Amino acid sequence: MSITTEAPSVADRSESALFSRPSLLFALFVAVIPNLIFALAAPFYIASRLISPLLFLAAGIAGLFVPAPLTYLLFIAAAAIDMTLIIMIAFHLPLDVALDSLHYAASIDPTASILYVSVGMAVTATTVLSAYLVNRHRAMLRGASLIPALLVAGGL
Numbered sequence: 001m002s003i004t005t006e007a008p009s010v011a012d013r014s015e016s017a018l019f020s021r022p023s024l025l026f027a028l029f030v031a032v033i034p035n036l037i038f039a040l041a042a043p044f045y046i047a048s049r050l051i052s053p054l055l056f057l058a059a060g061i062a063g064l065f066v067p068a069p070l071t072y073l074l075f076i077a078a079a080a081i082d083m084t085l086i087i088m089i090a091f092h093l094p095l096d097v098a099l100d101s102l103h104y105a106a107s108i109d110p111t112a113s114i115l116y117v118s119v120g121m122a123v124t125a126t127t128v129l130s131a132y133l134v135n136r137h138r139a140m141l142r143g144a145s146l147i148p149a150l151l152v153a154g155g156l
Contacts, residue, residue: 022144029133030060031152052082053153063134075131
């Protein structure tokens with residue numbers, strides 16, 4: 001057994017920075033948590049969400065540099081766009097038909113369904129939790145590598 005006192009090589013340092021604690025936490029905060037509900041529902045509901053995980057990633061990156069209250073708005077906007085896209089995909093609505101059907105939104109009572117209420121509450125909770133965690137750990141996350149978050153977001 002030998003003990004070396006040599007400094008790690010540049011390749012070793014970059015590999016460890018790639019999977020450092022801040023990098024993995026950033027991936028958790030902006031890719032896993034906001035997409036958790038969809039990941040749990042994916043075995044039962046197959047829909048393509050190509051842009052939605054990237055919206056949360058963009059909100060997380062921007063959230064590191066904007067004022068804290070704006071971070072919440074960015075994550076809520078990403079969740080609203082995500083839910084809109086999921087509804088459009090679920091009901092096979094093209095964009096123009098989806099926009100035209102907003103006239104009838106006032107006649108729909110989503111609180112009449114326990115499923116809609118619970119999904120809405122879960123999406124709101126995970127969205128606000130993600131924004132809170134990005135705000136709370138902002139200083140540490142600024143030095144994180146984006147590669148793990150990109151890999152997770154791309155995998156969803």
